[in-house]
Amino acid sequence: MKTRRHFLKNASFAFLGFNQLTYNKPSLDFNFDLEDFAKVKNDETLFKLVRKSLLVPEDMVYLNTGSLGPSSRVIVDKVSAAMRELESNPVGNNWGSLGNKMEAVRQKVADFIGAEEEEIILTRNTTEGINLAGSCLQLKQGDEILTTNHEHGGGENGLEYLVKNKGAVIKKIEMPLPVQSPEQIIQLVRDEISSRTKVLMLSHVSTITGMRMPFKEIAAITRPRNILLIADGAQAPGQIQVNVKDLGVDLYACSGHKWILGPKETGFLYIRKEVQNQIQPVFSQGSYKSYSAASGTRNVATIIGLGETLDWQQTIGTEKIETRCLSLAQYCAKQLKEMEGFKIISPSDPSMATGMLSILLDQAENKVIYEKMKEQNIIIKLLPKYNAFRFSFHMFNTKADVDKMVSALKLLL
């Protein structure tokens, strides 16, 4: 009996030991750190390195960063190192070394989007950012909120709360498919604004078509009328360069886990200094710091990981990333234009195009094609409201990914 118990004990230790060994193993054969990316001078080699640093299997064509972006294993390792440090002395580190690193992330976010630290609240995602802002807007019965029929539910929710609780009215601009020019959308906004409009909420990059909203020109319409301009930025930072001051928006909400390629459940909300007296989310009562009595204990490891990811993107070069995303989407669009059976609904005007492309199918059923693509390890986004798909091209994607997806689509159609 003693022998058997002894054997079981040893076996379970061996098992635990094995797990421990596996867990401790350095990330596969990848030994690069953040600063090593800066040393690569050739862009193709750099983007190959980024691809190699992902945990997405090599044979998977991942074209859905718009839903969730894959983090580099360099970031995953940084997050797990922070988690381990935290667990070695939870209170001491949470309100000590790690807490300080977490608080420094607000400045990193501010630098990334051209804001000031005092204008940034760290959130869990875009939805939370818009909900925080939405739930404290001072609206009266009959005040109008203008938006479009292309917004994501994450953004719309905060507005619907205002309809239910304050009697506000939502008006939606019907977006053309595709939008032809910035002037077209600017005119639509101008036509729909009335003396009752108090809020305008638009996506910076559309979740449906990838269209980049001409915010600067729109802010020139809203600012003199005291209309609060809210940007849903879920699909923008990380693929296009963003400067909130240039855009002229009052609020800007974003997630860290899409194009920024950061840890999941990270995000931020920018509130322009001049409107902070009107918008006071309970979450930021007293302070915009990451940890406050109002916001409570946070996940320091993932927030630190967000900061590391922003540093990493800047090391690579945000302009370089934007050019890469756009050029892959254009390479894809060129091939799609020669095919039949669908219509491209993303704008072709270069000032509105991004690294996202969507197509509306004529007859074939999107769900069927989506499943067949998945069987071939090609991950795309199904747009359930339309018989459509969306393809997201990030810096880690390649022309070979585009070719593989296009050939599969050709055969399936």
Ligand SMILES: Cc1ncc(COP(=O)(O)O)c(C=O)c1O
């Ligand atoms: C435009 C837009 N807003 C908001 C969201 C919601 O993002 P999250 O779930 O990170 O809050 C998405 C997600 O795809 C989106 O595309």
